[in-house]
Amino acid sequence: MLGSILAKTLRDRRRGLLGWSAGLVGLVALVAAYWPSVRDSPDLQRFVADLPEAVRALVGQADYTTAVGFLAAELFSFMVPLLFVAVAIGMGARAVAAEEERGTIDLLMALPITRRRMLLEKVAAGVLVLVALGLVLLAALLAAAAAGMDLPAGRMAQIALATVLLALPFGALALAIGCASGARGLALGAAAGAAVAAYMVDALGRIVDGLAGWRDLSPFAWYASDEVLAGDGLALWRAALLVGVAAALTAVALVALERRDLGA
Amino acid sequence: MAARARIGDGRGGHPSGMPAPSPPGRPARRRRPGSADPAIALRGLTKRYGRRAALVDVDLDVRRGEVFGFIGPNGAGKTTAIRLLLDLIRPTAGTARVLGLDPRRDGVAVRRRVGYLPGELALYEDLTARELLAYVAALRDGRGRDVEPLAERLALELDRPIRTLSKGSKQKVGLIQAFAHAPELLILDEPTGGLDPLVQHVFAQMLDEARERGQTVFLSSHVLSEVERLADRVGIVRDGRLLVVDDVGALKARLPRRLELRFDGAPPAGAFAGLDGVAAVERDGAHVTLALDGPADAALKAAARYRVLTVASREPDLDDLFLDLLGDGPDARQHPRQDAA
Numbered sequence: 136m137l138g139s140i141l142a143k144t145l146r147d148r149r150r151g152l153l154g155w156s157a158g159l160v161g162l163v164a165l166v167a168a169y170w171p172s173v174r175d176s177p178d179l180q181r182f183v184a185d186l187p188e189a190v191r192a193l194v195g196q197a198d199y200t201t202a203v204g205f206l207a208a209e210l211f212s213f214m215v216p217l218l219f220v221a222v223a224i225g226m227g228a229r230a231v232a233a234e235e236e237r238g239t240i241d242l243l244m245a246l247p248i249t250r251r252r253m254l255l256e257k258v259a260a261g262v263l264v265l266v267a268l269g270l271v272l273l274a275a276l277l278a279a280a281a282a283g284m285d286l287p288a289g290r291m292a293q294i295a296l297a298t299v300l301l302a303l304p305f306g307a308l309a310l311a312i313g314c315a316s317g318a319r320g321l322a323l324g325a326a327a328g329a330a331v332a333a334y335m336v337d338a339l340g341r342i343v344d345g346l347a348g349w350r351d352l353s354p355f356a357w358y359a360s361d362e363v364l365a366g367d368g369l370a371l372w373r374a375a376l377l378v379g380v381a382a383a384l385t386a387v388a389l390v391a392l393e394r395r396d397l398g399a
Numbered sequence: 400m401a402a403r404a405r406i407g408d409g410r411g412g413h414p415s416g417m418p419a420p421s422p423p424g425r426p427a428r429r430r431r432p433g434s435a436d437p438a439i440a441l442r443g444l445t446k447r448y449g450r451r452a453a454l455v456d457v458d459l460d461v462r463r464g465e466v467f468g469f470i471g472p473n474g475a476g477k478t479t480a481i482r483l484l485l486d487l488i489r490p491t492a493g494t495a496r497v498l499g500l501d502p503r504r505d506g507v508a509v510r511r512r513v514g515y516l517p518g519e520l521a522l523y524e525d526l527t528a529r530e531l532l533a534y535v536a537a538l539r540d541g542r543g544r545d546v547e548p549l550a551e552r553l554a555l556e557l558d559r560p561i562r563t564l565s566k567g568s569k570q571k572v573g574l575i576q577a578f579a580h581a582p583e584l585l586i587l588d589e590p591t592g593g594l595d596p597l598v599q600h601v602f603a604q605m606l607d608e609a610r611e612r613g614q615t616v617f618l619s620s621h622v623l624s625e626v627e628r629l630a631d632r633v634g635i636v637r638d639g640r641l642l643v644v645d646d647v648g649a650l651k652a653r654l655p656r657r658l659e660l661r662f663d664g665a666p667p668a669g670a671f672a673g674l675d676g677v678a679a680v681e682r683d684g685a686h687v688t689l690a691l692d693g694p695a696d697a698a699l700k701a702a703a704r705y706r707v708l709t710v711a712s713r714e715p716d717l718d719d720l721f722l723d724l725l726g727d728g729p730d731a732r733q734h735p736r737q738d739a740a
Binding site for chain 2: 137139140143147237238239240242244246247248249396398
């Protein structure tokens with residue numbers, strides 16, 4: 136049953152995956168449940184439309200007249216991407232550093248496996264967990280569509296994929312810090328800090344001219360959930376950039392891990 | 400009055416009255432084919448953490464098929480040396496060869512042929528022992544899958560979650576994962592910690608059988624008397640330095656044995672002075688204690704001239720040597736270091 140590090144890691148994450156999935160489904164259900172009253176309330180729509188441009192930008196253009204626009208503002212401007220990023224950071228920080236802190240690394244790395252194989256199997260497990268979470272998200276969105284929201288399936292699939300990809304560089308960053316330091320808390324804190332900073336740069340960059348240039352550096356800007364939801368599709372360069380940065384950070388993690396004393 | 404006479408003791412070593420043998424030759428061990436290299440060969444092995452030296456310039460050869468005890472107080476560098484052998488950590492200077500291979504370059508090949516019990520054993524607590532051992536075996540390409548016989552011998556319940564096991568039972572899990580694939584080399588860091596006496600006995604049997612099969616065992620401990628029973632040779636380490644390496648018997652032969660005599664009345668002064676084989680004399684009236692560093696013959700003949708009430712002889716305990724070597728007094732450097740053969 137536990138035939139590989141990959142299988143073991145998936146098993147270790149199954150409870151977490153269940154919990155995050157439940158949270159995600161609940162979130163989508165909540166927003167979907169609000170939709171009819173928002174749709175049928177022209178006053179609220181006018182109020183939102185009259186909000187200053189800067190405030191509307193913060194919540195993803197906030198077009199409350201369509202189901203997709205409502206979703207963009209309520210789910211994809213903040214909650215859902217941050218949930219995926221948090222899950223990825225948690226897994227990245229734990230991957231190797233937790234085995235070192237608990238001391239199980241001595242048991243594991245006394246076996247005839249390379250550090251590279253150990254790391255890559257854990258990375259693969261993490262990606263699979265995120266993909267599973269993405270599928271749960273997609274299923275929840277399609278269920279909301281079936282319940283009457285006007286949500287094109289193709290766009291929902293693209294936004295789910297984009298959200299999974301957004302999480303990758305942050306998970307890889309936590310992994311790299313964990314592999315370089317062996318300290319899970321440091322990896323968790325530093326990567327979470329980076330994620331918050333990246334989010335702020337993206338959100339403020341929309342309204343503060345001085346920050347506009349910096350936006351290009353934020354994965355949240357690459358993610359561009361409002362564009363994807365508006366029907367422009369997930370641009371290939373955006374996907375490539377997110378995956379490329381994640382791959383580069385994973386390579387850094389590997390090099391750092393190869394050079395270091397374990398559990399020291 | 401019952402005399403506590405245990406002259407010569409008869410238990411291993413060299414009976415008093417016979418010349419102390421030079422390092423007693425151990426029977427040659429069966430060798431594996433194509434195993435000319437030592438099981439472990441360390442040359443100038445050094446590990447520093449910043450300015451703190453955990454291991455300094457250690458040279459050591461562990462022969463194939465022997466049980467080698469690596470002894471020292473906690474923090475002496477035993478675990479550091481062991482973790483270097485598995486490429487868990489990397490040396491600052493010097494080289495380590497394990498089964499003829501460099502752990503840094505051929506880590507996978509080394510670890511395939513080694514069984515390791517960590518000193519600070521940490522297991523996956525949410526797995527059962529059976530699941531953990533199956534996981535370990537899977538990562539060993541299925542070798543060591545059959546854990547039932549060992550579990551039965553050690554009386555380990557395989558289907559309980561590890562987090563519910565006692566420290567001793569966890570140690571059993573650690574022992575099984577180290578022994579199950581019958582590795583050429585067993586590296587055991589403090590293997591008997593937490594084991595009750597009955598299990599320690601089983602463990603000693605497992606070591607004997609490993610020796611019979613030609614496996615090499617490298618085990619560490621901070622309790623010397625424990626290793627005395629298990630090991631062919633011991634190396635004593637302190638502050639990262641290897642102080643002495645020798646046969647257990649030869650180490651004991653270096654230590655003075657004590658002969659305690661009680662007479663019916665104090666013998667005259669000088670009765671034991673300058674006798675052959677007597678290193679020191681302590682007198683307390685009718686009670687005389689002789690430290691012997693050679694044959695007891697002259698001492699016993701001298702004693703026989705007076706009326707002896709009791710005779711007691713104490714075999715040197717390796718813990719004496721341990722304390723001696725580890726003490727900070729001038730004694731600490733009295734024993735010339737013997738290099739591993």
